[in-house]
Amino acid sequence: MSFLKSTLRFFHHQFLKLSWLALLLVLLGHFILSWALMWLASESALLPFDQWFYFYVTTSTTVGYGDLSPGSALGRVWAALFILPGGVVLLAAVLGKLSSFFMTVWRRGMQGRGDYSGLKNHIVIFGWNRNHTPKMVALIFGDSRRENRKVLLCTSQEMENPFPEQVLFVRGESLTDPTFMQRTGIDNAARVIVFRDSDDQTLATCLGIAATKTTAHIVAWFENQQMVDLLHSHCPQIECHSNISMELLVRSAQDPGSSRVQQQLLSTLIGPTQYSVRVPEDFGGTTFGRLLEFFKVHYEAIALGVAESTTGNDLRLNPPGNDRVEAGQVVYYLSAQRIHGNEIHWDQI
Template sequence: MLLPRMKLARLFDRAFHAMADLHWTMLVLLIAVHAAVTWLLLAVAGESKLQEASAFLYWYATTAYTVGYGDLSPQTAAGRLVTALWVFPGAIAAFTTVVAKVLGAIGDIWRLRRAGKGDYSKMTASIVLIGYHPARTPKMIDELCADLSPDQTLVLLTRQTLTDLDGRIRYVQSESLTSTAALTRAGVPQASRVLIFTDSDSDTLSATLAAAALVPPTAHVVCHFEDEDHARLIDQHCPEVEVILSAGPQLVARACKDPGASQVISALTSHLDEGATLFSLAWGAERPRAFSELARSLLEQGATLLAIQSARDTTPTFNPPMDRLVDAGDRLFYVAAARLAPTSLAA
């Protein structure tokens, strides 16, 4: 006898807590019981027009939603009494509780995302920006959002706690930039692009190694270093990662020898400045085409073809022979006012 009593006590305890917390299971059960009792009471009251399932559900729902169209209503005194004393308090209370829980759930999701605790692991084709630099990251966000396609989302993973959030991005906060759980929550395993730019080369190195182990084979990973030694380590261990090395000294020397070179390079790398910008696209057509033919086709569309990077090479070739064939998988680098669709060269 003691064991059944203990099980019964645990059952009542769970039911009490479920009612106190208004779990969805208990709420649906209470609504179902209330609706069933209402149907029985109306049957006893002789409300034949409200006994049909579709008519009853329609009347019960409009009553609970406080819409009250009036096309269906109790016709007997007993039916009206049941409605006033039983249906109105129970159905309306259930409806307001459902609305409150839905709004509360939406509010919880909003607060979690504002706090950097959101989960974006189900997103596909997103761009994940790992790390935060107070001066440079906002500029990178501007650049990325200026050329963001409608099906892409920008997710920022950082250790910093951000309060003034940019509405164009999704924000994930983590104590570690190498945490598999945090990288997964930011959507790295499903991302199309991953960019690592932190405020120190050591953090960039560790975050790049962690992200490279999770990204899908089709994703493109880019990282930025100030120091050549760190960049060399990534080249050795993750050759598929594109490494950007700070070009400050080289750019200063080039501007000294060729005045205005720094302005030209800056304009080519920014989407925010009006004028020409450097773009690239992968040649996906099955039929190879000559460099001269593609250059002429691009020129007709207001673009200038600068270089080709073979699928087998890691560096682009500038001014190749005009009869060089461009094969499927080769990447074309061109300058234009706006990005061209890959299909624009397929004809």
């Protein structure tokens, strides 16, 4: 018995080394040869294809329901000495190779060696910071009514996917390398967030992304406002954030408790949050005062302001009530949850 197990184990390991094509050909050959042996044994009840396929699989997997079995002594010998051990080894090899394939794919994803160039309408995060990136991911998924976009984290650090159940992961030596950019599917991305270890890295990454001609909305974080100005001189379409801790500090000193307001305005995890929605192109127009009243009465939301675009200096925060709100503009509002554009009864405003 020990010799038989060792022999089966040996053949199993040898078959695992075969290519998929070779392994499947061996399995097919065993399937056909086994049928031929049963034909020689005159096992007519087993010979029809549907009957034989069922018998072969149940025998090779050792399930053996017993509703089909050889009736002759020679048929039983072939089943015991050739079909059963051969089928067990070959099917085990196929399942083992299949399991190894999925494990390899999973490991490649964990190690960031995957290729996501086929992704579309996804969010790409460039850079990893152990103190800030986890909060960033939590805020993205904290918006429970956001558009269901895949999130792809990109880094050059030696690490594995820190959020395997939430985000996809890709790693490269240089985040600005065109080949690496292609692996991220940047051309078809919807949103891009750049948060690198230094302003120089962030600037280089933003310029590399802009060179791809992607139509994604790009947001970047800088410590130095001068770097923001430099990037805007080349790529005005990129939305930049700089360190505003001094402004928040002074505001809290002059108006105590202001930090709580800022936190709730930006966090999807605590209370009402600031969102945006684009006015549909077929909207006939209204006043900001009417929009403010409509949002509050029908959606318990507060309209904060209106802008012509998502970048630039055209934001009108808390404009006069008679200011016009027209088709194609972006409305910023405060609400307990996101309100999608198709959920707003624009024709009633």
